[in-house]
Amino acid sequence: MADLSDLPHKAPSPASRPKWKRYYVKGDIVPFEEDATHEFKGHRNLSVEDVPPWAVGPNNKRTRRAVSRTLNGFLNTGKGGTVYLGITDEGHVRGLNLTQYIKDHMVVAVDDLMSRYTPPVASHRYKIRFIPVVQRDATEEQIETLCNYDSSIHIDPDVRLKPHILRMSNYCWCDRDHIARINSRRQYPIAHYL
Numbered sequence: 452m453a454d455l456s457d458l459p460h461k462a463p464s465p466a467s468r469p470k471w472k473r474y475y476v477k478g479d480i481v482p483f484e485e486d487a488t489h490e491f492k493g494h495r496n497l498s499v500e501d502v503p504p505w506a507v508g509p510n511n512k513r514t515r516r517a518v519s520r521t522l523n524g525f526l527n528t529g530k531g532g533t534v535y536l537g538i539t540d541e542g543h544v545r546g547l548n549l550t551q552y553i554k555d556h557m558v559v560a561v562d563d564l565m566s567r568y569t570p571p572v573a574s575h576r577y578k579i580r581f582i583p584v585v586q587r588d589a590t591e592e593q594i595e596t597l598c599n600y601d602s603s604i605h606i607d608p609d610v611r612l613k614p615h616i617l618r619m620s621n622y623c624w625c626d627r628d629h630i631a632r633i634n635s636r637r638q639y640p641i642a643h644y645l
């Protein structure tokens with residue numbers, strides 16, 4: 452377990468705060484390690500098909516492991532677990548840049564993934580949460596704004612209905628939309644856990 456006593460700003464435990472105040476601080480080390488029920492992923496490749504070809508090294512050895520493999524393990528133990536996306540293997544909070552469209556994509560992709568297990572995993576057995584990641588020097592006010600930020604208010608509800616392309620390492624339309632927005636609009640990096 453990492454000793455957090457020397458950290459200047461200890462991240463509050465997400466579980467101990469009211470729901471709207473949960474957040475992580477970028478660059479912090481989370482106060483728990485990977486084990487049988489906690490897994491960190493720096494990326495958001497959910498299914499094996501989502502892992503891009505460049506992440507497959509010599510002898511077909513993958514440098515990136517899809518989230519589905521971890522979920523497989525959690526399902527097999529019967530104990531379940533939590534996957535933290537946007538946290539590196541070393542436990543550093545990095546966050547992911549997610550627009551509302553990409554969040555929608557992830558929800559659909561997780562549902563798709565769960566439906567492909569044998570037997571399929573019922574929707575009441577899993578949960579996706581998007582937790583804000585704040586900068587270390589953020590003020591209380593900024594944190595509160597970020598925690599109450601609704602990323603669905605600035606998007607086109609019609610575009611939101613567009614089907615997402617699943618099980619592909621290629622960019623979906625929501626990724627292309629995100630790239631187009633990157634320099635034109637402020638995006639909040641959001642960590643998410645499952």
Ligand SMILES: [Zn+2]
Nearest residue numbers: 556615623625
């Ligand atoms: Zn998409």
